[in-house]
Amino acid sequence: MEEQHYAWLAKSFGRTDYLPLSPEDLAALGEAGEVIEKYPGTYLFREGADSDAAYIVEKGTVELSREGTDQPRIVGRVGEGSVIGDIALFREQPYYSSARALGPVTAFRLDRNKLLPLLMAHPKLALRWLVAGLDQLEKTQRRVLRLMNRTVVEQVAALLADEADQYGDVHLSQSSIATLLGTSRQSINEALAQLKKSKAVDTGYRKITVLNRDALAAHA
Amino acid sequence: MEEQHYAWLAKSFGRTDYLPLSPEDLAALGEAGEVIEKYPGTYLFREGADSDAAYIVEKGTVELSREGTDQPRIVGRVGEGSVIGDIALFREQPYYSSARALGPVTAFRLDRNKLLPLLMAHPKLALRWLVAGLDQLEKTQRRVLRLMNRTVVEQVAALLADEADQYGDVHLSQSSIATLLGTSRQSINEALAQLKKSKAVDTGYRKITVLNRDALAAHA
DNA sequence: ACATCACTGTCGGTTGTGCGACAATTGGGA
DNA sequence: TCCCAATTGTCGCACAACCGACAGTGATGT
Secondary structure, eight states, rough: HHHHHHHHHHHHHHHTTTTTOHHHHHHHHHHHHEEEETTOEEEOTTTSOOOOEEEEESSSOOEEEEESSSSSSSEEOOOOOOSHHHHHHHHHHOOOEEEEEOOOOEEEEEEHHHHHHHHHHOOOHHHHHHEEEHHHHHHHHHHHHHHHHHHHHHHHHHHHHHHHHEEEEEOOOOHHHHHHHHHHHHHHHHHHHHHHHTSSSOOOOOOOEEEEEHHHHHTT | HHHHHHHHHHHHOOOSSOOOOOOOHHHHHHEEEEEEEETOOOOEEEETTTOOEEEEEEEEEEEEEEEESSSEEEEEEEOOOOOOEEEHHHHHHSSEEEEEEOOOEEEEEEEEEHHHHHHHHHHHHHHHHHHHHHHHHHHHHHHHHHHHTTOOHHHHHHHHHHOOOOOSSEEEOHHHHHHHHHOOOHHHHHHHHHHHHSSEEEEETTHHHHHHHHHHHHOO
8 A cells, every 4th residue: 555655656746757766765755744634625724824734635636726805716726646835835935825625635745844854865856846846837837828818718618628537527617617717607608608509518517528529629 | 256156046046045055056056057148139949949958047138938820929038047948958848938038148058967967966956946946836826817807907017017127117119018918019008008197107119117116006 | 311110109890708687497405 | 395505597788908000200220
């Protein structure tokens, strides 16, 4: 069971052929953290709180949101293999957003007091972490480009293509998609109607089914 | 002259009080790279080319753009102290965007063959680089939030506040601002007229002067 | 000095999208 | 089983922003 866990840790840090991690490295990483379970709706950490740990999501989905002064705004939604909380941790600043478990979540918690010495002792781990962080950065930059000069239909199509599971289902309410893309629920509804008319998707209660991925891609 | 250079390198990686770099670390970093000069309009690297080096901008401004299939789109504009090209480098992928010198640019070039062994040998440098990368990530995430649900006037006001030098001048044409924000030139013009009417800025040929930073902030 | 080019300022037409409102539908809990 | 809260579907209106076009103005080089 432990080795399976280590294999998963290795995978979570990106391509396995790049900078292969030695068993000792993995063991050290495993030692430095602990596995935690979170019930749906509970918070891994909250916006503004002192950043004392980073988390690697092992199972389930976590939603990152920011309340600010206005309406809550969803910064992103991450699943298995994502590292969260590390930005605030390394920058020695409070958490920038809140992380809430959407379903049952299993995560690997890395305490800052243990993590920093660990990375100093294992440069390979530090580099791997660096690559993972830059990966995230690149993804975010792509998102910026996707957001600019795109209609709601295009954005929705792209999101559905990303978010669909192997059965082609997306379990998101229209309101959630709206805040995720920063638009209104009505616009999402209109966009979905358009996609439905072109036989690309079908809609249901809190569920969207992708019928034709090619047709969907044509909209993006 | 060399120590001044090292001091600059240290500063470019964020707060100096965090994870202080030892003189040996700095010296090693200095050894691994070389200072290069770029004339205005020349490219440090081009989109799609093999990523063989990362650069730290020491003087001047570099514009990152992406041509894609469509119109060229400005991804960002970075100045002194920014690290560019590292994303592609560490991910072993071609450069994602082109980097062009806007004015005379002095940069520090780090060859990938030298950089990777260097970071393995100096964990502190790797961690510092990680922090710098995450810094960039956080900035980009902020940009996403700024882009969503904001009017052009607000975006322009925010941009001008960021970009103004100590004299309050911004040397950008309206077209440049437009591609930078992903809007049209006419909208920028209208937004500037609005800001001018409220005595926040004054406009000239290829030049915008910030008259009242508070009034400008009120628009953002 | 003059020609040329780049940039700014402005107009009307058109489109996309946010917003308020309301009816219809679904699903879960009492 | 029934009821209620959450979600979806659909109006019309208002407004911000894009687009094309064109005139005016500053900069630059021959």
